[in-house]
Amino acid sequence: MTTPNDRRYSKEHEWLLLTGDTARIGITDYAQDQLGDIVYVDLPEAGAQLTQFEKMGEIESVKAVSELYAPASGEVIRTNDALVEKPELVNSDPYGDGWLVEIRIADTSQLDALLTAEDYDAFTASEQTDEAIRP
């Protein structure tokens, strides 16, 4: 899957798509592929204050649990309710219907600390090499 270049990425594999002062947040295709079948997502409630690069929730696959980190600071406006019944949307459409939360972003200059699609692809390519287990 091509990494969309309309948004920014964190090294924790979250994406952030900014529209005005609203930022939609999700996890990347690379992240959902690494996690495997996602069966539960624990998200912050509307009104919660997120801090950039701090824990905002958890995502559970059949294999394991992983922490979710906020790619930017701000107040949670809404969460993706569809994930309660269909958490597998994160696997099938990570950049679209599988989004996690929307926040009102506090400071758009925080996006400077995030990666472009091109940089993110380079980052995952290097991480993949590190992770590969060779006998």
Next chain:
Amino acid sequence: MTAMPPADTPRCTALFDLHERQGARIVPFAGWAMPVQYRGIVDEHNAVRQRAGVFDVSHMGRLFVVGTEAGMALRRALTFNVTRLPEGQGHYTLMCNDDGGIVDDPYVYRLDAERFLVVGNAVNAGRVRDNIAAAISRPSVTNEPVTSVELLDRQEQTVMLAVQGPAAAGYMSRIIGPEVAALEHRACTELPYLQYKLFVSRTGYTGEDGFELVTSPEAGRALWRQLLAEGVEPCGLGARDTLRLEAALALWGNDIDETTNPYEAGLGWVVSLDDDADFTGRDALGRIKERGVDRKLVCLRAEPRAGVLRSGNELYRNDDRVGTITSGGFSPTLQTSIAMAYLPRDLARYGAELHADVRGRRVPVTVVRRPFVSHKSTVVNT
């Protein structure tokens, strides 16, 4: 997401390159580099419940114990009286320590009067071999010293596959021969396959009908390829774990280990105390059976969409901590989380309601009957 720690040169099975070619994700497991998944754990899990899947389980220990007194020697190392096993039959067994703690839970097959195959957990392979070697050389009060028994470790020279699922018998009889489909549950035999000897048993670790096979690396590779070409799904350790958990089969290192005894684990049926065999742990197990146990291994089912129970999560009744989850995960068949845990006797009853602490979240759980899923309850679609 965290990268895996680097493993110190894990061993590879003879099928390793075939797994890589199949796009497997490889993880270190008990000193081995093993496929954890190919297409995805849920797809592989469902393939085994509905059709057929094949697992490379060559990391399991494989010992042949051969000789006129092989059964008697093995009897001294195992809780189950394998000397009563008919030829061509297998049985689940336990190896215990002097205190009755579970050292391993090997499956033992009697190939003929003088030959046994012992299949133990990868992580315990060395220990199982050493204990059987000691049992062979140990003179005892009630039994004469055992002579002329050979212990042959065949883990290096062979591969082991598990073909599991409602359609497994069809595939196996087409590829190997109709004799395979005629095997009864827990029966075993040896058949020719491409000029190699192939051990086949109607056993498995998934709760489905299926077969386990031990053969040469050449035959094993050919069989793997043939099964995949016919449409059998390659399955990794991830699906092996979700399948065995749905079947409520204990996993050594999680649900049973040296700190647990067979009776509290619900495995008293594998302890034979009705003969005079002097097997390791006998005295302790006799005492535990007489005294009774304080806790029982139970099955737990979580409220749907409440989170995933994992081993290590603590269990509470009101505000009292009453146990710890030993195995937990998501059940693809039931679409909710399931787990196993030891609970005090008074709570180890169907319908008892508790909650699990899942990293600070309260997840309601109920004690349910074992197994969670039996092969009769799944859709058979051959």
